[in-house]
Every structure is written in structure tokens, then in C-alpha cells.
Amino acid sequence: MTIETAQWGMTGRDQNGVMPAVGAHTPPDEALTPDEVSHQPAEKARVDMAANFDTLTALEAESIHIFREVAGEFERPVILFSGGKDSTVLLHLAVKAFWPAPLPFPVLHVDTGHNFQEVLDFRDRMVEKYNLRLHVASVEDYIADGRLEERPDGIRNPLQTVPLLDAISEHRFDAVFGGGRRDEERSRAKERIFSLRNAFGQWDPKKQRPELWNLYNGRHSPGEHVRVFPLSNWTELDIWRYIARDNVELCPIYYAHDREVYQRDGMWLAPGPWGGPRENESLETRSVRYRTVGDGSTTGAVLSDASDNFAILAEVAASRLTERGATRGDDRVSEAAMEDRKREGYF
CATH class of the missing domain: 3.40.50.620 (HUPs)
Structure with missing residues (x-):
């Protein structure tokens, strides 16, 4: 038995002995025969696999x-x-x-x-x-x-x-x-x-x-x-890359839009049934979006012009704060909140 034949015989694995991802498969009309597999350059096989199996x-x-x-x-x-x-x-x-x-x-x-x-x-x-x-x-x-x-x-x-x-x-x-x-x-x-x-x-x-x-x-x-x-x-960043790749429909609040907001404790909050600005706080209309969504009384927006997935990807990649750390007031009660x-x- 040749090495190539032995590799082909490993059920469920490719010619490199690697199990494919769940849901990943080669379409039937593109499948290779055992003979074709044995003649595929190893380097090309590795490159193809890397291209098809990303993070x-x-x-x-x-x-x-x-x-x-x-x-x-x-x-x-x-x-x-x-x-x-x-x-x-x-x-x-x-x-x-x-x-x-x-x-x-x-x-x-x-x-x-x-x-x-x-x-x-x-x-x-x-x-x-x-x-x-x-x-x-x-x-x-x-x-x-x-x-x-x-x-x-x-x-x-x-x-x-x-x-x-x-x-x-x-x-x-x-x-x-x-x-x-x-x-x-x-x-x-x-x-x-x-x-x-x-x-x-x-x-x-x-x-x-x-x-x-x-x-x-x-x-x-x-x-x-x-x-x-x-x-x-x-x-x-993975979440937003996946949203862009799979064209996942999202709530529009995650994309830049004009909204009345006021600033409190370093966060831009929106008025609503939960309350609004205090005496020393004033409403402003700003272009904002939400990185995370929770209770309206404690979830802050971020100033942003990112109105599509790719603009948001660039914005998230440049951020040095997690979405909860930047916009969730209820997590600021204590380090162990x-x-x-x-x-x-x-x-």
C-alpha cells in the first residue's frame, strides 16, 4: 500500500490527515479522485486548505x-x-x-x-x-x-x-x-x-x-x-467580521445614526421612559451608534460615522476599550460587578 493510498483511506480526513470543519465540504462536482490527490503538490494542498479554513x-x-x-x-x-x-x-x-x-x-x-x-x-x-x-x-x-x-x-x-x-x-x-x-x-x-x-x-x-x-x-x-x-x-472583531461575511441582519441601532443624547460620566446616554438629562446636562443631536445594547438607562452610545459593516470593522480594530468597558454603566459599580x-x- 502506498503512502498516498493510506492517506486516502483515513475516513473523514483529507489527504493531509486533517478533519474538515463542521459544515465544510467539497462540492461533488469539484471532488478529486484518489489518483488526482496523490499527484497534488503538498505545498499547494496546504495553501488551499489554509485559504478554505480560516479563523x-x-x-x-x-x-x-x-x-x-x-x-x-x-x-x-x-x-x-x-x-x-x-x-x-x-x-x-x-x-x-x-x-x-x-x-x-x-x-x-x-x-x-x-x-x-x-x-x-x-x-x-x-x-x-x-x-x-x-x-x-x-x-x-x-x-x-x-x-x-x-x-x-x-x-x-x-x-x-x-x-x-x-x-x-x-x-x-x-x-x-x-x-x-x-x-x-x-x-x-x-x-x-x-x-x-x-x-x-x-x-x-x-x-x-x-x-x-x-x-x-x-x-x-x-x-x-x-x-x-x-x-x-x-x-x-470576530463578531463583526462574521456579520460582514455572512451578511447577518442586525438591529439598525448598531450603525451610525443621528440621535438626541446627553453626556454623563463620560458616556453618551439617550433619553427615554427611564429618564433624561439632569439640570446641568443638555441634549445634543449627534451621529452615534451602539457597540452593545442593554438597559437604556445605563447603556451609552459612541460617537461614530460608521454606517456599514466595513467601517465598523475598522473602528473596532482601532479601539482600545471593550464594548462593555466603554459603554456599560452597570459594570462600573465595582471591578467584580x-x-x-x-x-x-x-x-
Whole structure:
């Protein structure tokens, strides 16, 4: 047996012994015969493989593998979908993972009542586009009936934890997909892709499980659930490169537009039902866009003229601040603000 024949016989691998990415394949009319493979120059094969297997392809393959792993291992998964860019990419990957079959699990939005209207409209449009089953847990309802109290600062992001955990318990979800990325914030940087939450929905960083290669441990006891983060290894730049490559539809709030804003604590905030400028603050009409979208009372815009994906790519590549560090007031409470919330059951 020749070396070439032995290489060809490695099922599922190419002539270099490499497994292809999930979803990656050579179209039938372009497939090579074993004889043709044996005469391909090794250098050309390496160049071709590198051209067809870039970073985005690898990240996409990993995320799709995670979605399929969860679908096979858990009974009642759900995707957290807010209409933001990360959850939109997450939804796009989930649809790809099971296409042409419909998405086999529902989506959940924890609505603070302080969301930008453009984001809610986009959420509803995506639900209709993909014929999704949408569950909404409303912070506003919890405040109205006394189960939660409004915070003195008016910020509602921390109030999402109780409605989230109640929704998980009510619908008996055992796996909850989130769009968190490790480059966003330090507590997310150390969290596993499969993140076990106890019966109270709490996270203990000291009890995380090892994750070797692409092996994930979804074992959990009754009452516990697992948070799953398929975008863990993506960066903000990866997200925007993927949006540009796959032409992913996004909420228009992420692109430059004219908006009335006022400056507070170094952030450009927009007025809304959550409040507006104070006595020493004045409204200005500026060209802005949002790098991240959350509670309108604490999410700042950035001054920008980037109105398309490629302009945003250039802008993000030049930035020296993460999107949360630059625009999320609720993360400025303390250095451990996000970890403290996650320990209580937050996203």
C-alpha cells in the first residue's frame, strides 16, 4: 500500500490527515479522485486548505458543534435572545446548525422595560422571520406586582436575575444558551463554555469543570441547569467580521445614526421612559451608534460615522476599550460587578 493510498483511506480526513470543519465540504462536482490527490503538490494542498479554513470557519464550526452537542444531550434547551448583536449571531448560528429543519428549541427574552424600541421591533421581526417560539420574562411586571423593587439609581439590568431564574424554573429549561464572550469582561473570561448552575441558579467559579478540546460535560442533577456559551472564544472583531461575511441582519441601532443624547460620566446616554438629562446636562443631536445594547438607562452610545459593516470593522480594530468597558454603566459599580451578579444567577 502506498503512502498516498493510506492517506486516502483515513475516513473523514483529507489527504493531509486533517478533519474538515463542521459544515465544510467539497462540492461533488469539484471532488478529486484518489489518483488526482496523490499527484497534488503538498505545498499547494496546504495553501488551499489554509485559504478554505480560516479563523471564522473554525469559530463557526465550534459553535455549531456546541449547538448540536446540547441538542443531543439536553431535553429542554432555550436561547437567550435580546435582539443585540451577539444574540443575533448566536441565533444565526443556531439556525445554521439545524437547517433546513426548524430551530428545535424556543428563545427567551428578559425584558427590563427599558429597552430601545428599535431593538424590540428587531426582536419581533426575527421571531416572525424564523417562526420562533418566544418567551418573555418582564421585569416591569415583577415591579408592578411587588415581586421586585425599583432601584434608587433606576438601573434595571441587575433586576433581570429573578425573572430569568423564574422563567427557567417555570419552563423546566435544563440548558440555557447565552451570547457571552470571554473578551468582554474578566468574569466571563474565566467561565467555561458549559457552565453549571446549582438549584438556585447560582454560579460557583471554584466548581467549574475541565473542558478538554471539544469535550463538554453537561451532567447535572435535578433542579440544576447549564448555561452554554457557544461564542466564548469569539472576539468583538470576530463578531463583526462574521456579520460582514455572512451578511447577518442586525438591529439598525448598531450603525451610525443621528440621535438626541446627553453626556454623563463620560458616556453618551439617550433619553427615554427611564429618564433624561439632569439640570446641568443638555441634549445634543449627534451621529452615534451602539457597540452593545442593554438597559437604556445605563447603556451609552459612541460617537461614530460608521454606517456599514466595513467601517465598523475598522473602528473596532482601532479601539482600545471593550464594548462593555466603554459603554456599560452597570459594570462600573465595582471591578467584580459582573461576577457578583453571575454568582446570583445573572447571564
